[in-house]
């Protein structure tokens with residue numbers, strides 16, 4: 038067979054050239070040409086070809102670089118990274134303030150006491166006694182605690198002046214708040230008495246027990262004389 042082929046083809050060639058330069062090829066010649074074409078063509082590929090290996094490495098390399106870049110220059114993605122007032126250690130986060138009795142007392146006083154005793158602590162002559170430099174304020178803290186818990190009614194002498202009026206009770210306030218108010222009035226307006234411990238108020242409340250009747254100043258002074 039193989040010996041026959043060249044013979045055949047040569048005979049074909051002559052025949053073809055005899056006929057026409059662009060004439061049809063014989064079947065076997067056609068097959069030969071096809072076989073040649075098939076050989077020279079690329080391998081058939083599937084529709085979705087896998088990602089080339091070099092691309093995978095390229096992307097991996099780029100992601101590694103980007104990760105490093107962001108770690109270094111992203112500023113941890115903080116919104117305040119360009120804030121000139123930024124403080125290390127989270128300056129933006131507000132720290133919770135510790136309980137400051139005098140400061141808390143100032144607010145409570147403004148809400149609950151200054152209508153009568155006035156923001157100046159000077160009271161109203163003839164009606165409300167002053168707290169500034171008052172021996173009641175700067176004296177025994179248990180005495181004021183009791184006075185505030187139940188209120189007072191009746192004649193009272195403050196800084197040599199007589200008053201006879203009524204102060205409402207503040208029993209509903211917590212020991213902590215009452216201690217804060219007392220601490221404030223003992224330190225405001227130039228008063229210089231030490232602050233009052235919460236425990237003092239707790240003890241005063243216990244001593245009062247179930248009593249709800251306001252004190253007369255004279256009665257309270259009997260228990261806690263100057």
Ligand code: HEC
Pocket residue numbers: 146149150151152153154164165166167168171172173174181184185189190191192193195200201202203204205207218219222254
């Ligand atoms: C409604 C008015 C009124 C309010 C509110 C009031 N007080 Fe008084 N306070 C008086 C009167 C009136 C007296 C005198 C009581 C008397 O005449 O027996 C007095 C007496 C006092 C005294 C003893 C006398 C002195 O001047 O030192 C202190 C201390 C005091 N008050 C503190 C307070 C504090 C603290 C508050 C707020 C928690 C307060 N008061 C709220 C009317 C008031």
